[in-house]
Amino acid sequence: MFQAFRRLKELGVLSMNSRNADYIMAGNPRSLFPLVDNKVETKALAEKYDIPTPNLYYLVEHQGSIGQVSEKLSGISQFAVKPARGSGGNGILLIKGKTDEGFLTQSGRVITQAEFDYHLSTILAGVYSLEGLEDKAMIEALIHADPVFHEVAYQGVPDERVVVYRGVPVMAMVRLPTKASDGKANLHKGAIGVGIQLDRGLTMSGVHHTNLITRHPDTGNPLKNIQIPYWEKILLMAARVTEMTGLTYIGADFVLDRELGPVLLELNARPGLAIQLANQGGLRRRLEIIDRAPEEIFQTPESRVAWARETFGK
Amino acid sequence: MKRPALFLALLLFSLAALIMGYRFLKLGYPLFPMAPGQVWQLEIEADMDPGSGESQLTMGLPFPRRGNFILEESVTSGSYSFNLVTQGPNRVGTWSGAGKEENQEFHYRAVIASVPKRTTPDQPPKEGEYALKATREALAAFADLFPTRRNGTPKHRLERVLDFFKREKESSSSSSPAIQKFVEWEKRYGRTETLLILLDAAGLTARPVQGLRLEEGIQTKPVQWIEVWIGRAWESLNPETGEWIKNPALLLPLAVGDLPVVKTNNAKLTDLRWTIHRQVVRQWKLLFERIVRSNQFLNRWSLFHLPENFQQTFRILLLVPVGALMISILRNIFGFPTFGIFMPVLMALAFRSTGLLFGIGMFAGILLIGYLARRSLDRVHLLLVPRMSVMLTLVICCFTFLALLGNKLGQREFMAVGLIPFVILTMTIERFFVVIEEDGLRRALITSAGSTAVSVIAYLVLQWERLQILFFVYPELMLAVAALQVLIGRYTGYRLSELFRFRNLKRAS
Numbered sequence: 161m162f163q164a165f166r167r168l169k170e171l172g173v174l175s176m177n178s179r180n181a182d183y184i185m186a187g188n189p190r191s192l193f194p195l196v197d198n199k200v201e202t203k204a205l206a207e208k209y210d211i212p213t214p215n216l217y218y219l220v221e222h223q224g225s226i227g228q229v230s231e232k233l234s235g236i237s238q239f240a241v242k243p244a245r246g247s248g249g250n251g252i253l254l255i256k257g258k259t260d261e262g263f264l265t266q267s268g269r270v271i272t273q274a275e276f277d278y279h280l281s282t283i284l285a286g287v288y289s290l291e292g293l294e295d296k297a298m299i300e301a302l303i304h305a306d307p308v309f310h311e312v313a314y315q316g317v318p319d320e321r322v323v324v325y326r327g328v329p330v331m332a333m334v335r336l337p338t339k340a341s342d343g344k345a346n347l348h349k350g351a352i353g354v355g356i357q358l359d360r361g362l363t364m365s366g367v368h369h370t371n372l373i374t375r376h377p378d379t380g381n382p383l384k385n386i387q388i389p390y391w392e393k394i395l396l397m398a399a400r401v402t403e404m405t406g407l408t409y410i411g412a413d414f415v416l417d418r419e420l421g422p423v424l425l426e427l428n429a430r431p432g433l434a435i436q437l438a439n440q441g442g443l444r445r446r447l448e449i450i451d452r453a454p455e456e457i458f459q460t461p462e463s464r465v466a467w468a469r470e471t472f473g474k
Numbered sequence: 475m476k477r478p479a480l481f482l483a484l485l486l487f488s489l490a491a492l493i494m495g496y497r498f499l500k501l502g503y504p505l506f507p508m509a510p511g512q513v514w515q516l517e518i519e520a521d522m523d524p525g526s527g528e529s530q531l532t533m534g535l536p537f538p539r540r541g542n543f544i545l546e547e548s549v550t551s552g553s554y555s556f557n558l559v560t561q562g563p564n565r566v567g568t569w570s571g572a573g574k575e576e577n578q579e580f581h582y583r584a585v586i587a588s589v590p591k592r593t594t595p596d597q598p599p600k601e602g603e604y605a606l607k608a609t610r611e612a613l614a615a616f617a618d619l620f621p622t623r624r625n626g627t628p629k630h631r632l633e634r635v636l637d638f639f640k641r642e643k644e645s646s647s648s649s650s651p652a653i654q655k656f657v658e659w660e661k662r663y664g665r666t667e668t669l670l671i672l673l674d675a676a677g678l679t680a681r682p683v684q685g686l687r688l689e690e691g692i693q694t695k696p697v698q699w700i701e702v703w704i705g706r707a708w709e710s711l712n713p714e715t716g717e718w719i720k721n722p723a724l725l726l727p728l729a730v731g732d733l734p735v736v737k738t739n740n741a742k743l744t745d746l747r748w749t750i751h752r753q754v755v756r757q758w759k760l761l762f763e764r765i766v767r768s769n770q771f772l773n774r775w776s777l778f779h780l781p782e783n784f785q786q787t788f789r790i791l792l793l794v795p796v797g798a799l800m801i802s803i804l805r806n807i808f809g810f811p812t813f814g815i816f817m818p819v820l821m822a823l824a825f826r827s828t829g830l831l832f833g834i835g836m837f838a839g840i841l842l843i844g845y846l847a848r849r850s851l852d853r854v855h856l857l858l859v860p861r862m863s864v865m866l867t868l869v870i871c872c873f874t875f876l877a878l879l880g881n882k883l884g885q886r887e888f889m890a891v892g893l894i895p896f897v898i899l900t901m902t903i904e905r906f907f908v909v910i911e912e913d914g915l916r917r918a919l920i921t922s923a924g925s926t927a928v929s930v931i932a933y934l935v936l937q938w939e940r941l942q943i944l945f946f947v948y949p950e951l952m953l954a955v956a957a958l959q960v961l962i963g964r965y966t967g968y969r970l971s972e973l974f975r976f977r978n979l980k981r982a983s
Contacts, residue, residue: 164973173976177806178966248912278855285857348913372978437979 172445173436179409183325183447187408188429195405196427200244200296209404211397212423214240215301226280229299230273238302241280243288243295249344251288253279254302266302267315267343303423306416308389311381312336312354316343320356320394320414320422323431323443327402328453328464329395330446330472332356333438334363334388339378352376353438354383359473361391367437394422395469399461401427446472479964486957493950513545513753514688516726518582521745522738528572530739534684534729536584537565539596542726547584554578563597563730570739577744585753588688588723596707604681604731628704631676638672639716666698666713679703683710684735685727686748693748696728696735777946785946790823790936792945795955797822797932802962804931809971810924811917813905817898818925822932824894830933832887834926837894840872841922844903845910852907866900 168175174183195201203213217239218232233239241253253276254266262272271279280297282288289295305317312318316337323330333353337343340350347353352373354366363386365374375382388394398412401424411431414422436443449471457467522531535558538544549556554571569580641653659668666682673680680703684696699719701708710719719725729735736746777788797819804810812818825833847868851861873891880888902925909918935941945951 161970161973164977165968168968168973168976168979171976171979173968173972173979175966175968175972176809177969181964181966250912282855282857287855287857346912348917350914367978370975370978433975437976440979442979 168442172442172448174433174443174447176433178444179430179433183409184430187326188410189406192406193429196407196410196429198244199242199246199298199426202424202427203298205404206424209400211400211404212420214303214417214423214425216298217301218299219244220280220284220297220299223281223284226277226284229277229280233299240300240302241283242298242300243283244298245289245291245293245295246283248346248349251279251283256302303415303425304418306389306418308386308416309334309336312376312379312383312386314338314343314376314378316341316345317415319345319425320388320416321353321431321435322394322398322412322414323435324398324401324410324412325447325450326408327399327458327461328450329358329398329468330450331435331439331441331443332358332395332398333435334386336366336376336383338368338376347432347434352383353434355435355439355441356388357473358395359469361388361394362386363388364439367434370437372437372440389416390422392465395465396461397422397424399464399468403461479960483957483960486953486960490950490953490957493953494948497948514586514588514726515751515753516582516584516586516686517749517751518580519745519747519749520580520736520743522578522580523742523744524571524578525740525742527740528570529741530568530570531580531741531743532566532568532734532737532739533582534733534735535565535567535582536586536726536728537563539563539727542723543587545585545587547582549583550579550581552578552580554580561733563727564733566733578741586688586726599679599681599703604679628678628702631678632673632702632704632709635673635676635678636716639669666700669700669711669713669716673700673702680711681708681731683725683727684729685725686750688724688726688750690750690752693750694746696748697725699725701730777949789942789946790826792949792952793936793938793942794819794823795952795959796935796941796945799955799959799962800932800935801928802959804928806962806965807969809969810928811921811971812925812928813902813909813921814898817902818928819932820895820898821925821929822936825929825933826936827890827893829887829890830930832885832890833894834930836876836888836891837899838922840869840894840899841903841906843872844868844899845906848903848907862900862904865903866896869896869900869903 195205200219203216206213217236218229220226220229237258238256240255241251243251246252253271255263256266257264259270261270263276264270283295283297286293286295303317305313309318313336318334318336320332320334322332333355335345335347336352336354337345338350338352342349345351347367350369352366352368355364356362357364363383365372366376366383367373368377374384394414397414401410401412402408405427407427407429409429409431411428413425413428415425416422433443453467453471457463516536518533518535520531520533522529535547536542536544537560549567551569552571554569557568557570559566559568567582569578571578638653638656656668656672659671662668663671670680670682681701682698683701684698686693687697698713700711700713702711710722710725711717712719736743777785780788798816801812801815801818805812805815821833821837824837828836844865848865851864856864873894873896876888876891880886880891906918906922909921
């Protein structure tokens, strides 16, 4: 057992306790959490820092505004409805078209106008918000996934998670939905995490729950050596997130849109540890290297990204 | 960042040590206040079918002696009258009445403290008090064995009897005429009686005693032993083995001499049982009478000054921080997953009244019902607060049903369901549902198992009597517990569960 302890230590694996105490509590002041927990605030901030996010068509703030939604969405047939404070992908409704009876969802179901209005109403009442507080409903542009992951994603939209520490990208992975994860890109629901080589943006092997895999369990296609498009751009956007939020240790989630390229989907002030399995390497080792890095590399997002690619690339 | 935590922990530790040190050295507290003595509650329940006319129940009751004190006693006699008389060392209670055809119930309750160290001197036997009628014949029979009947100390003579007894056991039907005689008498009079004759022949005063074993539980038959006067005190002898009873303080005599333990007159005994419980708080009270009377500041502020029922509460309450410490350890060092942070401690508290098995069973049952209800409720799309209210109502409904069921079946544990923290149970149902929805059934079951394990561990800690006493006497130990909690709060190493989680991480980065 002590051997196992030592091995993890040698690998530089970051533990849950250490993440919480040494990085989140030490570097992420609680007062800044609303910036990432509330997607409306994240979006507003990202706009200021020129980080693209899905276009916000309309923000439903009050029950009374539900009636105006159709008017505001005139001419738009594809969109996504999200609770501003939702988590784990709950309460999200993806609409890909309109029919005579109502709205056509991504999964092919048709919901009536009344059902749609009711859904908005429950979001506003806070059914999907973590603390059960009143919430707002965001109506955003629908993301059309870039076909790059077409072979290795089962439905849904894959996303890229980049862990950023003091503005330096530390580690990255692609999260691929599976049949088991119901098209969602959440690892604990059964999505796959695939590590990304930080310098070139090439995928490596993946992790499914705690098992290492090289092929997608549903499609059977190899996970390795997929080139992530716009890799440099994604890293730069991730690096800028620190200046944007003031949080020291953060996870930034991007999606690749067919037309828009990478957009910031959401930020996470408590990014999980599974990324270490996907990358077959410890976060702690890299975090410690960053803490020993010379001052000058922290000056601009570009310098930080360049340093990270050189230092952590493989 | 690590230093201030260490400093805080040290501060708390030394504060606890300081107060405890003061208690040891200045106030003379015991280092380990786990009292050697015991306090027992004896309950006698007797059911009797009286015949027509006058009927009577006579019963041997405990009497004070050899470090057994009777602290209080009470009797219910119904329409019968109750009389208590002292006969020699015995106290005999008599219930008598007439004209009652139906079944009569009698209760007797006593609280008995046994403090082995505070021995009161035994009353010596009066001349001829326990003399046997068969003495002359016995004398003749065993004369060879004890040529020096009136010589030597009683102890010495007793040794010889025991020696003989041992030989008799080893060679059951062997040559010696004395042994043959013994075997013959044993057949005629029974073992105890024969041993008494033998002791008498050896010139020793001995008496048969019937009584109870002082141990938790219900006894329906008294045990019998023999007491021998050896000059200053009565020594107890086990007639079956012929050996000393090493710890006679664990025996509670009810009838000494030829008195029967129970006797009825014109009535039939239908049920008789002696129930013995240990009582702890009273025991502390005895030990710490001193504290209560003392004028020292810390003594005046001792928890022993609280009324007894509040003391009971604090006995448990003081261990709750220990339970929280356990949870911190199990979660942050072992990586046990639990629903909520303190849910296991609250469950552990509830288990105290429901019992472990019933507690877990009822909790799991209601959780399952609640989960099914929550699932169907999900389709109705209720808002959070009213939805939780519905679940709370369901939980209370389940409680009510269980309590009624318990009453019908005579299962007290079901009726204690009301002590399960219902708010926590409601929250747990919600958490259970969310975990199943978000992380899957497997995760939910693992978390349930983790929660159960932690509650059981916390329950065992809370029930640990020695720990209760220790914390009650030294409440400053809570500071030490807080110190440990601070230290765990700064443990940033791997959880044991993470060794498993990252087991597949092989290559160095």
